[in-house]
Structure formats: C-alpha cells, structure tokens
Amino acid sequence: MRPGGEGSGTTRTGAAHAELRGFGWRPLGRREEVISGLDLSFSAGQFVLLAGGSGAGKSTVLRALAGLLGEAVPGEQTGTVEVSAASGMLLQNPADSLVAATIGREVAFGPENLALPRDEIWQRVHECLSQVGLAYDASRSTSALSGGELQRLALAGVLAIRPGLLLLDEPTSMLDDDTADQVRRCVVDAARATGATTVVVEHRIGPWLPHCDRVVVLERGQVVADTTPSAFTAEHTPRMLNAGVWMPGAPDPTPVAVDPGWVTPDRPGSALQAESLQVDLSVRSLQGNVSHRALDGATTALQPGELTSFVGPSGAGKSTLLAAFAGMLRPSGGAITGAEPPFARRRSKDLAVAAGFVPQNPEHGFLRTTVRDEVACTATQLGRSVDVDGLLALMRLDHLAGANPFQLSGGEQRRLAVLAALAHRPGVVLLDEPTVGQDRHTWAAVTGWALAARDAGATVAVATHDHSLVELSDTVIQLKNGQAVG
Numbered sequence: 001m002r003p004g005g006e007g008s009g010t011t012r013t014g015a016a017h018a019e020l021r022g023f024g025w026r027p028l029g030r031r032e033e034v035i036s037g038l039d040l041s042f043s044a045g046q047f048v049l050l051a052g053g054s055g056a057g058k059s060t061v062l063r064a065l066a067g068l069l070g071e072a073v074p075g076e077q078t079g080t081v082e083v084s085a086a087s088g089m090l091l092q093n094p095a096d097s098l099v100a101a102t103i104g105r106e107v108a109f110g111p112e113n114l115a116l117p118r119d120e121i122w123q124r125v126h127e128c129l130s131q132v133g134l135a136y137d138a139s140r141s142t143s144a145l146s147g148g149e150l151q152r153l154a155l156a157g158v159l160a161i162r163p164g165l166l167l168l169d170e171p172t173s174m175l176d177d178d179t180a181d182q183v184r185r186c187v188v189d190a191a192r193a194t195g196a197t198t199v200v201v202e203h204r205i206g207p208w209l210p211h212c213d214r215v216v217v218l219e220r221g222q223v224v225a226d227t228t229p230s231a232f233t234a235e236h237t238p239r240m241l242n243a244g245v246w247m248p249g250a251p252d253p254t255p256v257a258v259d260p261g262w263v264t265p266d267r268p269g270s271a272l273q274a275e276s277l278q279v280d281l282s283v284r285s286l287q288g289n290v291s292h293r294a295l296d297g298a299t300t301a302l303q304p305g306e307l308t309s310f311v312g313p314s315g316a317g318k319s320t321l322l323a324a325f326a327g328m329l330r331p332s333g334g335a336i337t338g339a340e341p342p343f344a345r346r347r348s349k350d351l352a353v354a355a356g357f358v359p360q361n362p363e364h365g366f367l368r369t370t371v372r373d374e375v376a377c378t379a380t381q382l383g384r385s386v387d388v389d390g391l392l393a394l395m396r397l398d399h400l401a402g403a404n405p406f407q408l409s410g411g412e413q414r415r416l417a418v419l420a421a422l423a424h425r426p427g428v429v430l431l432d433e434p435t436v437g438q439d440r441h442t443w444a445a446v447t448g449w450a451l452a453a454r455d456a457g458a459t460v461a462v463a464t465h466d467h468s469l470v471e472l473s474d475t476v477i478q479l480k481n482g483q484a485v486g
Contacts, residue, residue: 085164104138148314269459
C-alpha cells in the first residue's frame with residue numbers, strides 16, 4: 001500500500017506514533033467482530049514484532065494502521081485509529097499491490113505520487129531494487145516474476161516512499177533462506193537509517209527477535225503478551241507454543257493424524273515423468289507480449305505413495321513445474337508422461353477427477369461466496385460425498401463456515417484452498433507453498449493432510465521453502481534456472 005494522488009511535493013520523514021483505542025472490526029458479511037475493544041499503541045521509532053496464531057487479528061491491525069479498512073477492505077469499524085505520519089504497507093499477498101507493467105515503474109509509483117524530482121525517483125528505484133536483491137533491469141515485466149520475487153518487489157515499492165510507519169505482513173514467508181536473510185537485513189537497515197516506526201507480522205519469529213525492541217502477541221484479537229524479546233522467550237514460551245506461535249528452538253509440531261477416508265483416492269495416483277520439459281510463459285512488457293522461458297529442460301518424476309518437495313531460490317521454476325504437472329500449463333518442449341490422456345489436454349471436470357492443484361495465490365481458485373460451499377463445490381460437481389463439517393474442524397475453519405472466502409486472513413485462505421482443491425480425494429495432489437502463513441497448529445493440519453494422502457496412495461508434490469515440510473518428504477528435487485539439478 002503506497003500513497004496515490006496527493007502531490008505533496010516533499011518527502012515525508014519522521015517516525016510515526018500510532019495508536020488504536022477501543023478498536024473493533026467486523027468484516028462485511030460476518031456476524032461478529034474479529035477484533036473488539038483493542039487498545040494498542042506504538043511509540044515513534046520502535047521496531048515491533050506482532051505475533052500470534054493464524055486468524056489472531058495481526059493482518060487486521062496492520063490494515064487498520066495503513067488506513068485500508070472500510071475502503072479497500074469492506075466492513076464495520078469501531079473505535080479510533082490515529083497515525084501521525086505517512087505509512088507504507090507490504091501486503092500479505094504482494095500481487096494485490098501491483099499497479100505497473102515493469103518493475104521500475106512499479107517501484108517509481110509511490111515516489112511519483114509524492115511529486116519528487118525525476119532524478120530522485122529513479123535513484124530510489126535502483127537503490128531499492130538493489131536492497132531487496134532484484135538484480136533485473138528496471139524494464140523487466142512484473143508478470144515475469146515469481147511469487148517470492150513479487151514479494152521483494154512490493155517491499156522495494158514500500159521502501160521507496162520512506163514512510164514514517166513501515167508495516168510488513170509476512171515479508172519473508174515465500175523466500176528461500178538466503179533471500180529472506182537479505183530482505184530482513186534490508187528492512188532492519190532501512191528502519192534504523194530512517195528511524196521509521198516498524199511493525200512486522202511473521203509466523204516464523206525467531207530470525208526477527210534480535211532486531212526488535214518489543215514483541216506484542218495477539219490471540220483472538222486481544223493482546224496476551226507485550227514485552228521485550230528476551231522476556232518474551234524466557235517467560236512466555238509454554239503459553240505461546242499452546243497458542244500456536246513458532247517459538248525459536250522448539251521442535252516442530254507433530255502432523256495431525258487425518259482420517260484416511262478423507263484423503264483416499266478412488267484409484268492410486270499416477271507415476272508422472274517430466275522429460276526435458278520446457279515451458280515458455282507469455283508476459284506483458286512495454287513492447288507488448290514477450291516470451292519468458294520459465295523451465296528449460298527440466299527432467300524429474302513423481303511417484304504414487306511419495307511426497308516430493310520442489311525446492312530452490314525464488315524464480316527457479318518450482319511453481320511452473322508444479323503447474324505443468326497439474327496440467328495448468330502446456331509444455332513448449334519436452335513432455336509430461338504417465339497419464340492418458342495428458343492432464344493438459346483434459347477438460348476441467350475430467351482433470352479434477354484425477355488431480356487437485358492448490359495455487360500459490362489461494363484466491364485464484366475460489367468460486368463460492370461461503371467457506372462451506374467452497375469446500376463442497378468440486379466434490380458436489382463430481383458426485384462425491386464430503387464431510388464438510390469434519391474437514392472445516394480439521395483445518396480450524398469451522399467457526400468461519402458462513403464467511404466469504406475473500407474476507408479470510410491469508411493463512412485461513414490457504415487452508416481453505418487446500419480443502420477446496422482436495423476434498424474430492426484426487427489421486428494426484430499438487431500444493432504450491434501450502435504452509436505459508438500457518439501457525440504451529442494449522443501447519444500440523446496441512447502437513448498431516450499431505451502425509452495422509454501420500455500414505456493412502458496419492459502422488460503428492462509441493463513447491464516450498466519450508467524446511468520443516470521438506471524434512472518430511474520422501475524425495476527432494478532442487479531447481480535452479482528452470483532445471484532440476486538434484
């Protein structure tokens with residue numbers, strides 16, 4: 001979220017003081033408030049980690065501070081929100097903030113709307129792209145970027161306006177370790193250099209703790225801990241683990257045992273092979289549509305009864321390979337064999353019978369206006385029974401059965417997408433970053449589903465940066481520059 005149309009002519013500087021008093025929020029279509037009577041303030045110049053379980057209200061607080069609620073996000077607000085300086089927010093889904101066709105124009109958007117001199121605008125563009133590790137030319141098409149690269153681009157756009165209040169929602173959740181470290185250093189350096197008040201939401205909190213002045217933990221929209229990082233780990237670890245917070249040094253949770261009847265396919269999954277696979281994606285540019293090679297001779301295989309993880313840096317081709325296996329993308333060279341007819345040539349209903357695909361952006365798959373109907377949608381179309389209530393309880397979404405899928409938090413949407421794509425029990429299960437935005441409890445549910453499907457004979461593959469999920473895999477495929485290298 002960046003400023004637009006204000007034409008101030010000056011750069012906004014100075015750390016912001018921010019305060020919520022008696023704050024409450026009820027999303028459109030929900031009967032009850034997700035946050036009620038919240039009092040919370042942030043002192044100028046503080047670096048604050050805002051933690052809590054999935055659905056605790058963290059993203060709602062950030063959106064309130066950014067001024068997004070009630071306009072960009074419909075609903076009813078109570079209480080007051082006061083912020084003393086301009087804010088910039090990195091959204092949980094970076095694609096939601098895209099406004100330009102090229103990465104240079106994207107980063108320039110905020111400074112342009114501050115009416116800065118052209119030389120200063122483009123100096124900031126190049127500096128911020130370098131800070132977040134996007135080594136592409138400024139004319140690179142935004143549609144040619146991976147999800148992780150879009151996350152870094154969105155961060156560059158926020159940093160370019162040098163806000164007094166810097167709001168970051170899961171800024172490293174879709175990044176590999178090296179890139180996440182770089183982005184984290186970039187955020188910390190920018191916050192310290194500008195003095196901006198900084199509020200970071202992240203589920204994997206350990207790497208952020210050394211950089212924070214304060215840790216605030218939310219549970220069901222209320223503050224349950226507000227302390228220093230050292231006191232937080234020393235005094236609150238048992239309670240935080242119970243609340244689902246990923247505490248540093250704690251062992252991974254045990255995946256939930258999922259009823260085999262919920263995941264067992266009608267027939268075992270297919271053995272699928274990618275042979276010298278090439279995929280060219282058409283992307284927008286200032287010169288019109290151009291082709292970008294996302295996979296360049298990738299060769300690998302998926303086996304029934306196995307969980308395979310695709311790993312590698314952002315932009316390596318993980319999501320493209322997963323989508324190609326799912327029949328979502330047709331190869332421009334090579335082939336995917338093992339299913340007849342090939343998935344890419346099947347009609348949607350025939351494809352759904354065989355394969356379930358969860359995209360990196362969960363909103364792209366939603367078709368219904370309630371969570372309950374979304375879970376039942378595909379199974380109903382295929383004439384298959386589904387225990388909607390049981391599945392919602394498993395994924396801790398039962399209290400949201402009547403909610404609109406587009407009004408859920410990012411983590412809730414991702415769990416709903418898993419159920420919507422897989423409740424009909426397909427033999428091939430393909431998941432793109434399924435554990436992003438999950439707390440310990442919901443991570444255990446998502447991974448439990450993937451493992452149960454594998455054990456029931458399904459062919460299961462994930463694209464992920466989650467080391468905890470990778471450790472549970474039977475096979476790990478490393479991708480680099482569009483090729484499977486190990």
